[in-house]
Amino acid sequence: MSQPFSRHRRLRKTPAIRSMVRETILHKSDFIQPVFVTYGTNVKEEISSMPGVYNFSLDTMQAEIQEIVDLGIPAVLIFAVPEVKDSVGTGAYAQDGLVQQATRWIKANYPNLLVIADTCLCEFTDHGHCGVVHAHECDGHIEAEVDNDESLALLVKTAVSQAEAGADIIAPSNMMDGFVYAIREGLDAAGYKDIPIMSYAVKYASAFYGPFREAAQSAPQFGDRKSYQMDPANVREALREAESDVAEGADMLMVKPSLAYMDVLRAVRENFDLPLVAYNVSGEYAMVKAAAQNGWINERGIVTEMMLGFKRAGADMIITYFSKDVVRWLREEQ
Template sequence: MTARFPAARPRRLRGTAAMRRLVAETRVRPADLVLPLFVKEGIDAPVPVASMPGVFQHTRESLRKAAHEAVEAGVGGLILFGIPETKDAAGSAADDPAGIVQKALRDLSGEFGDDIVIMADLCLDEYTSHGHCGLLTPTGAVDNDATLARYASIAVAQAAAGVQVVAPSGMMDGQVGAIRTALDEAGYTDVAILAYAAKYSSAFYGPFRDAAECAPQFGDRSSYQQDPANAMEALREVELDLAEGADMVMVKPGLAYLDIVAKVADSVRVPVSAYQVSGEYAMVEAAAQNGWLDRERVIIETLTSYRRAGARQILTYWACEAARMLR
């Protein structure tokens, strides 16, 4: 007898929440999430970031509390960004043993080092008076090779303070090799490198620059960050970073670059991270405040899209809240 109705009914596997959980192809776990945290020198109370509701510039004490909350939620990692009291052309506070990130790393590694992976952004833009990611030539261009020596010094300072993973984000040619050599020569062979291998020159970074107080004082970063039009270039950058000793690689931003996340994940055999950046966060928070979308559903949906594209770790400002939802 010829069937009058469809024999194939994919909806059978969507009928209940329990069935959908059973057959889900992609799962996000709390341990997949990394929480970015900002720590600022010279403040005595957390400072709200106006463009990122719920995000703060922390004191050392409030940073400890935020780290404890992340551990309790089951978050997989923390990544620190520092805002010093004093900035100069060389970004001297970045590798100062008494610098704010080094102090915070000692605080956290001593208290939480066995419970969560402690990472630190490795760059100069938060520390330089001009806001660029490297040292400048007399004409105002970023000096790639001179900057590598600064990155190497920062890596060793962060390692000495107890960091487990350094995350170079400046997109200088050769940065991973310079950092790996410096760490190994200083005896920090166990410190891993999460390379911002494909970091695009994006308009989605605006709120972060408020949080980290690192907007360029002139020009932009398009001469060293990647052109949003290019995909093959990202794969080349990833290959170079892996050849220089990167242990993990990152794509940033995430949501507008999920095709790049997927291409990278398909091409490498190391963990791939993606950064759900400040602009993504701010857009969702603003829309939710206006009642234009279901905030919690959007958070989980976007995180799932990252994992579906191939990201093993997701840096997200919602890490603690999402971890609690996922549990």
């Protein structure tokens, strides 16, 4: 007579059996490593809230890129911290901008490494917002508002300049309405029809971005970004945002942040068939690092579970500051 219960443990008995029936697998090709480039020479400055992550000048960046290539990580996402900022983010679309210079150097020396260019203005504006800001008087005090359509023109200039520098993928993160459509038209008109757009389609106004804003020196100098980034309470809105970007020509969709938004990852995965990217953001990284440094958690175990969670929720690719660590751990397991 058969037992009145199932013996599920049969498939967990040994490491070999567990490996054979494992449903979700991590691979080095899943990962994208962010890289922060800054001005000056001989700069390698650790970001205090992100242990192990650095701002590199162009000359010291070379060792970082070599390490990424040696590990077999297929792509980098480039951010920049310019020396001079202004009200319209000129450094974002300057031919000699830091993202453009870094891209040219990488593609000249490591042509097989994919360069993804973050396409936004916030790192380059003196006010820290992701677009052109206009001030106006309201009830006796001055308010500032990001002009959506005027910002689109500068974002198109930025995307085209990044493509001209050799970027393989344009990743607009600004959350202006119509940004994918405008950038797709601009790239096509400039002769870059084959450059894909990795859209930050679902980007929340999140408290998890704090350490990144230290790294990129991009915190808003007034107000916040809640008028253009999404309310963390909403998931149906995320599907509307993703649907718009698909219609406008996005080639890949992103959910940012990811750890507190795995339900959103799953919802986007179930509704759209484009490649899906999870961004494991700076605050998520910093929390794990702080707990690990205090001896409260097993960092390797926690990070591995997080990465598996992103993939299990539907992500095809993961942008994470843990990329190098995870790939090293995967090598050890082989």
